[in-house]
Amino acid sequence: MSTFLTYVILFFFLCKTGATKDQQKKRLLLNDPDVLSDRLGRLESLVNKLEGTVSRLTKSQKTSSTYIRWGKQMCPGNDSLLYTGFIGGGYFDELGSAADAVCLPPNPDFTKTTPYRSSYVGHMYGTEFETNFFGPKSFDEDVPCSVCEIQDGTQTIMIPGKNTCFNGWHVKYKGNLGSGYYGQKAATTFICIDESPDYLMSGESNTNGKVIFEVIAKCGALPCPPYHEGYPLTCVVCAK
Numbered sequence: 001m002s003t004f005l006t007y008v009i010l011f012f013f014l015c016k017t018g019a020t021k022d023q024q025k026k027r028l029l030l031n032d033p034d035v036l037s038d039r040l041g042r043l044e045s046l047v048n049k050l051e052g053t054v055s056r057l058t059k060s061q062k063t064s065s066t067y068i069r070w071g072k073q074m075c076p077g078n079d080s081l082l083y084t085g086f087i088g089g090g091y092f093d094e095l096g097s098a099a100d101a102v103c104l105p106p107n108p109d110f111t112k113t114t115p116y117r118s119s120y121v122g123h124m125y126g127t128e129f130e131t132n133f134f135g136p137k138s139f140d141e142d143v144p145c146s147v148c149e150i151q152d153g154t155q156t157i158m159i160p161g162k163n164t165c166f167n168g169w170h171v172k173y174k175g176n177l178g179s180g181y182y183g184q185k186a187a188t189t190f191i192c193i194d195e196s197p198d199y200l201m202s203g204e205s206n207t208n209g210k211v212i213f214e215v216i217a218k219c220g221a222l223p224c225p226p227y228h229e230g231y232p233l234t235c236v237v238c239a240k
């Protein structure tokens, strides 16, 4: 038993002595100017590397996104206006019309400046509201659009059927879903028309072109509820 106690005491003594020597070594090293200089150098190098990483990450996070505000001549909030122009697209009564809508700029550039005579072409028309649904006396009014760059996020999404955004996203603009009339020849796509649209100046006459109607729900494969037969669909553009 006494031998065992002797070993235990010896063990703790050796440990304590070892720790004390280590501590002394550390104190000595920290008081050594060469060691301090070396450590400072390594720290500076590490800080430089970290600064580079932070700078790269900050730049990559500044990558923003654009969206089109259909029916409006300005962007919401602090978003930058790239340009405001005219909704362009295919003629409503032509079978081969391009289906999509585009936001045409007001200052187009041309490389060919004589009228092209071939019949084998695509057509670009302006766009009219074809009902009074979208705004006061909107029927036949020509419709503008704006291309906006978001300043407070990097992603945008258009949600048909909603006029609020999900958690973590914020509303850029909300309004009503628009498309062509189902009985017309041209295919179209759904676009989100601002709830309070502007009209192009002097555009109230009936000249047709691409035309926009409200979109209503049709129950069946579409579950009702939550949808309702005949209810016009809202829409929202969200960003985060």
Ligand SMILES: [Ca+2]
Residues within 6 Å of the ligand: 128, 140, 141, 142, 203, 204, 205, 206, 207, 208
């Ligand atoms: Ca018109």
